[in-house]
Amino acid sequence: MKQFFLTVAGVFAGLFLFLVVVPFVLIAVAISTASSKEPTPSHAVLELDLRDGLTDQTPTNPFAVFGGSGLSTLQVVDTLAQAADDSRVKVLLIRLPEAGGVTPAAADEIRQAVRRFRRSGKPVIAHSQGFQPVGTSISAYMLGASASELWMQNTASFQVAGFSADSIFLGRAFDKYGVNAQFEQRYEYKNAVNEFTESDFTPAHREAMSAWMGSIYASAIANAAQDRRLTPQALRATIEAGPYSSAQALQRRLVDKIGQVEEAEAEAKRRAGRGAEIIEFGDYVSAKGERSGSGRNAIAIVGGEGTIMTGTGGGADPFGGGSNIRSDDLAEALYDAVEDRAVKAIVFRVSSPGGSPEASEQILAAVRAAKAAGKPVVVSMGDYAASGGYWISSEANWIVAQPTTLTGSIGVFGGKFVLADALGRFGVDMRNLSIGGDYAGAFSPSEPFTAEQRAAFAASIDRTYEEFITRVSTGRRLPPARVREIARGRVWTGAQARELGLVDQLGGLEEAIAKARQLARIPDDESVRFKRFPTPESPFEALSEMFGVSGEAARVLVGIGGVMNDPTAEAAVRRIRTERARASGASVLADQPY
Structure with missing residues (x-):
């Protein structure tokens, strides 16, 4: 029976490709060619x-x-x-x-x-x-x-x-309808939690x-x-x-x-x-x-945009621009640049509001590997490089940000929504059954944290926060006490971050490339090549990944x-443009002000 359903799914995927995707693309090509x-x-x-x-x-x-x-x-x-x-x-x-x-x-x-x-x-x-x-x-x-x-x-x-800018606070609505938002935040400026727990701006927010x-x-x-x-x-x-x-x-x-x-x-x-x-x-x-440039030496441009998540495979929307940074993919791109003998320095373009601490650490480990291999890493911050986005940037040799880049947010939050009371008002009963230790059911939405569960969860949040402080202290060569003073989950602009020592230079990609040349000791009058990682997927690879079709069918x-x-x-x-929903949300996120 399972094989039957898999076969049916494969048939529908094939029909979709042949009857929708391919004709659409061919029509677009015909129109373009006719009017080119x-x-x-x-x-x-x-x-x-x-x-x-x-x-x-x-x-x-x-x-x-x-x-x-x-x-x-x-x-x-x-x-x-x-x-x-x-x-x-x-x-x-x-x-x-x-x-x-x-x-x-x-x-x-x-x-x-x-x-x-x-x-x-x-x-x-x-x-x-x-x-x-x-x-x-x-x-x-x-x-x-x-x-x-x-x-x-x-x-x-x-x-x-x-x-x-407007902010929506759900605290009163949650109280009214029985939703219990139980979150830990480190610390008072980590304000993404406030929309669930407050009805107005806190003084810190x-x-x-x-x-x-x-x-x-x-x-x-x-x-x-x-x-x-x-x-x-x-x-x-x-x-x-x-x-x-x-x-x-x-x-x-x-x-x-x-x-x-x-x-x-x-x-x-x-x-x-x-x-x-x-x-x-x-x-x-x-x-x-x-631009590809020319010359014997190369500078790698490695890019990552969106919420940081573990795993591989890009964004959730196969026809979108990719709104997630997958840690396996981005770490592999950095390692590929390290192993490329022509590459003398890496410009790491980061535009991310944050995400998973584990995924962030995996990517930061690749940054460390590049530095250990003698290849300087210069971070170029885009729209934002906050929370997990700053985590993966923190140990680079040099950080360049625009004056209005949102960065910092050195903090962490996490928690759950307890929904049992809210659902009970509609005649829906939610019950939890767990086997093992007391913490096994800690994140069940049917019951609040017990005192022991809350304490254990708070301890894990504290550990992550201290690890974040350590990464920033090491990378920015600041005393841990100073990092704690300017951290506390606060979002800074690039201009503010430069004054605080979290950013080295104001500018964009061009300034980051110039600094990478300098750190790699490539003379100003010497031509340099640009190599981009990760390399773009071929249509064959994208089709195989999106629909799981056979290799031969995708090639055809x-x-x-x-x-x-x-x-x-x-x-x-x-020219055939549609609005694309941008994914958001994860465990270590900055505010989303735009």
């Missing part, structure tokens, strides 16, 4: 649309183009560097998001890339259809301010007047959240003021006196021009020269690929036109 043009005309306007959001890193799953925006922060940075040297690209046109759209750290990194692009002498036009008073819109404005000209649609509003929000806001104001040639005080006063209409924003020098996006595109084409054409960023990415499917290796197919699929 020269990827890069001699006079090109490169259009970067940020309204669909970004991941931090380019996913290794070849089917990830089916989900998300199709672009990553690192892709944007890498591609702008190539476009600056491409004589065919004359102008960059940026479509800004209305309500945040990019995280503060991503906005910082792209702003730096835009400024480097402008140093090549090429103009940048940014166009906005309004700045809404939600989320991190101030970061989107900061990014727009880095352009040569910032345009705004005539009917749009400039409603950025600060930076706000309010203090920490106000501090990192203020740091992000001040950084965005300072950067935008620099690019707009205003003082931070003047720009802040103007912004906080809003909101404004587009005409009022122009009058107050918050933007440069008012016009429809079609007018901005026409101006960009005029500047690019006769016969200029607009090319989408994704098409240009597909045509150019990643992928062999039909080599569709997923075709840049035109990738470009076409990028």
